[in-house]
Amino acid sequence: MLAIINKELRNYFASATGYIFMSFFLLISGIFFSITNLFEQNPVYNNVLSSITFIFLFVVPMLTMRLIAEETRQKTDQLLLTSPLKVSEIVLGKYFAALLLFLLTLFITVLYPVILSFHGKIAVGEIVGGYIGFFLLGAAFISVGLFISSLTDNQVVSAVVTVITLLVLWIMEGIIMGLPTDRKSSIVFMAILVIAIAALFYNSTKNIFISAAIVIIGAIIMVAVYLINPALYDGVIVRIFQWFSLLERYQSFSYGIFDVSSVVYFITFSCAFIFLTIQTIEKRRWS
Amino acid sequence: MIEVINLTKQYGQHKAIDNISFTVEKGEILGFLGPNGAGKSTTMNIITGYISATEGTVKVDGYDILEQPEEVKKRIGYLPELPPLYMEMTVEEYLKFVCHIKKVKPQKQKEVLGKVMNAVKITDMRKRLIKNLSKGYRQRVGLAQAMIGEPQVLILDEPTVGLDPKQIIEIRNVIKSLGKDHTIILSSHILSEVSAVCDRVLIINKGKIVAIDTPENLAKRLSQSNKMLLRIKASKDKALNIVKGVKSVKTAEITGSREPNTIDIVVEGKEGLDIREDLFYAFKSTDYPILMMKSLDLTLEEIFLQVTTQEQAIDHESISISEENDAQHEETDGQQREDGEDVSNN
Numbered sequence: 001m002l003a004i005i006n007k008e009l010r011n012y013f014a015s016a017t018g019y020i021f022m023s024f025f026l027l028i029s030g031i032f033f034s035i036t037n038l039f040e041q042n043p044v045y046n047n048v049l050s051s052i053t054f055i056f057l058f059v060v061p062m063l064t065m066r067l068i069a070e071e072t073r074q075k076t077d078q079l080l081l082t083s084p085l086k087v088s089e090i091v092l093g094k095y096f097a098a099l100l101l102f103l104l105t106l107f108i109t110v111l112y113p114v115i116l117s118f119h120g121k122i123a124v125g126e127i128v129g130g131y132i133g134f135f136l137l138g139a140a141f142i143s144v145g146l147f148i149s150s151l152t153d154n155q156v157v158s159a160v161v162t163v164i165t166l167l168v169l170w171i172m173e174g175i176i177m178g179l180p181t182d183r184k185s186s187i188v189f190m191a192i193l194v195i196a197i198a199a200l201f202y203n204s205t206k207n208i209f210i211s212a213a214i215v216i217i218g219a220i221i222m223v224a225v226y227l228i229n230p231a232l233y234d235g236v237i238v239r240i241f242q243w244f245s246l247l248e249r250y251q252s253f254s255y256g257i258f259d260v261s262s263v264v265y266f267i268t269f270s271c272a273f274i275f276l277t278i279q280t281i282e283k284r285r286w287s
Numbered sequence: 288m289i290e291v292i293n294l295t296k297q298y299g300q301h302k303a304i305d306n307i308s309f310t311v312e313k314g315e316i317l318g319f320l321g322p323n324g325a326g327k328s329t330t331m332n333i334i335t336g337y338i339s340a341t342e343g344t345v346k347v348d349g350y351d352i353l354e355q356p357e358e359v360k361k362r363i364g365y366l367p368e369l370p371p372l373y374m375e376m377t378v379e380e381y382l383k384f385v386c387h388i389k390k391v392k393p394q395k396q397k398e399v400l401g402k403v404m405n406a407v408k409i410t411d412m413r414k415r416l417i418k419n420l421s422k423g424y425r426q427r428v429g430l431a432q433a434m435i436g437e438p439q440v441l442i443l444d445e446p447t448v449g450l451d452p453k454q455i456i457e458i459r460n461v462i463k464s465l466g467k468d469h470t471i472i473l474s475s476h477i478l479s480e481v482s483a484v485c486d487r488v489l490i491i492n493k494g495k496i497v498a499i500d501t502p503e504n505l506a507k508r509l510s511q512s513n514k515m516l517l518r519i520k521a522s523k524d525k526a527l528n529i530v531k532g533v534k535s536v537k538t539a540e541i542t543g544s545r546e547p548n549t550i551d552i553v554v555e556g557k558e559g560l561d562i563r564e565d566l567f568y569a570f571k572s573t574d575y576p577i578l579m580m581k582s583l584d585l586t587l588e589e590i591f592l593q594v595t596t597q598e599q600a601i602d603h604e605s606i607s608i609s610e611e612n613d614a615q616h617e618e619t620d621g622q623q624r625e626d627g628e629d630v631s632n633n
Contacts, residue, residue: 003387006387007373015375075371081336082335082360082365084357084389084390285337285339286339
């Protein structure tokens with residue numbers, strides 16, 4: 001795994017990607033720091049972090065678009081997949097390389113609160129919490145980008161799809177507000193979800209019996225829930241979509257609240273997408 | 288060393304390989320022959336664990352590729368059709384990276400690098416970026432990569448494709464010398480290469496094994512070894528009379544005249560008899576000199592064409608060559624032999 005991390009980090013700096021990423025990130029964060037803190041003479045540093053979260057839309061695709069798509073295109077994945085490395089080691093190596101570069105850049109921005117500390121007292125605990133939240137948010141976005149990179153062998157497609165996906169995650173709160181919360185639409189939504197899962201299962205295994213079983217079991221559970229406690233259906237759609245609302249989770253960090261459940265949430269989210277990436281690569285070898 | 292048992296790979300409705308079984312002994316060099324899309328690369332990709340089979344198993348050194356993939360991959364060095372190179376790395380960086388992922392011990396790394404770079408003669412190129420290397424050198428870097436980690440098995444997918452004749456000879460010699468302590472499977476389009484390098488040849492077509500044998504046996508099995516082509520400076524009747532007078536001759540047939548005042552005759556000897564001497568003595572006392580006497584053995588190219596184009600042959604695994612084909616063979620024969628010599632003389 002170390003070999004992969006090493007190789008990917010080297011690659012970031014052998015091509016211009018690493019430099020562009022770092023300079024862009026530092027430029028934007030520097031501008032916001034100057035405007036929010038220095039010019040306004042405002043000591044609340046976390047405002048800077050929460051107002052620059054939008055740069056993830058641009059920098060995450062930069063970090064992740066190449067990671068797996070390029071290996072597939074150049075067929076260098078043949079070297080990696082026929083070496084004694086496990087697929088999980090390869091994927092994790094790539095993820096950690098992107099994460100390390102992000103962390104390194106983030107580390108440079110620690111200079112800003114240090115500058116602030118020369119001019120008065122700063123809330124160290126709050127800032128550390130804000131950084132942790134910011135890092136976790138970035139880590140979650142990178143895992144999404146990594147997953148999308150494994151779906152295609154074209155860097156451009158990978159980058160564009162990543163931007164669109166992140167954008168959707170971005171405006172999730174707005175989307176949630178427009179979603180229906182009544183019982184009827186929830187039931188319809190759940191039914192569609194069950195059928196979709198069964199269809200996906202059928203598509204990958206071609207096993208009609210298990211797919212049918214999924215539909216039947218899903219239907220039984222849905223009917224049972226309806227008979228026992230129909231109130232559970234209220235707002236199901238919103239609750240499901242809220243799971244993808246990363247920014248909402250991040251907000252608590254920027255207010256200086258260290259929420260362990262959010263930490264667990266971000267880590268789970270990243271792990272889920274890393275797992276999906278590994279599965280995508282494995283699946284491709286089987287089909 | 289390598290056991291391939293009932294291997295099938297299905298893409299949708301299409302069977303890329305269909306129920307293939309063969310074994311490769313330790314220290315053997317096996318050649319894969321087949322037209323494009325026959326399933327050579329697919330088979331290699333499955334043996335190396337890059338893709339998985341729909342059915343069947345592969346065992347390397349007793350380890351199953353599905354059950355213990357790490358153990359198998361440790362024992363295999365793979366050069367795919369397109370060498371898996373990182374263009375932005377230098378040769379040395381790349382090979383070091385390969386050392387890392389193949390878990391070569393750090394203290395041995397230098398020795399290993401020196402050894403493989405020396406074997407494929409790229410030591411001078413080690414500071415160069417791979418993207419600046421010519422195709423031949425890239426191929427060598429790919430070969431060096433496969434040799435890292437002391438694998439017992441080497442799988443080489445068209446190792447000499449795109450190289451110039453001199454490089455082909457060099458790489459071929461490298462492979463031959465590797466064959467002393469490695470088990471090798473290689474695929475190739477160049478048939479003379481297979482007969483020069485390989486202990487056994489496996490001919491594959493449309494996903495099925497058509498023939499597997501030593502190059503010599505394949506030639507013997509399919510050849511009309513008792514047939515000779517004679518060119519004699521004489522008139523038709525006289526030449527034919529003399530030939531038919533030889534006891535060991537079974538049939539004789541005039542195929543035409545290619546040079547002025549000469550006649551070409553295809554002579555078939557009786558089974559198990561060598562007719563060359565008899566023919567020589569028959570003409571020795573006459574005024575009709577033999578200008579050419581050539582055995583109508585098939586070259587590997589012809590065998591290959593025969594097995595891969597004749598449906599019947601595939602079914603029965605024994606090939607009877609129709610007389611009509613003979614004329615064609617004669618024409619292509621000389622040409623191909625010359626081609627082969629060109630390569631080996633260089």
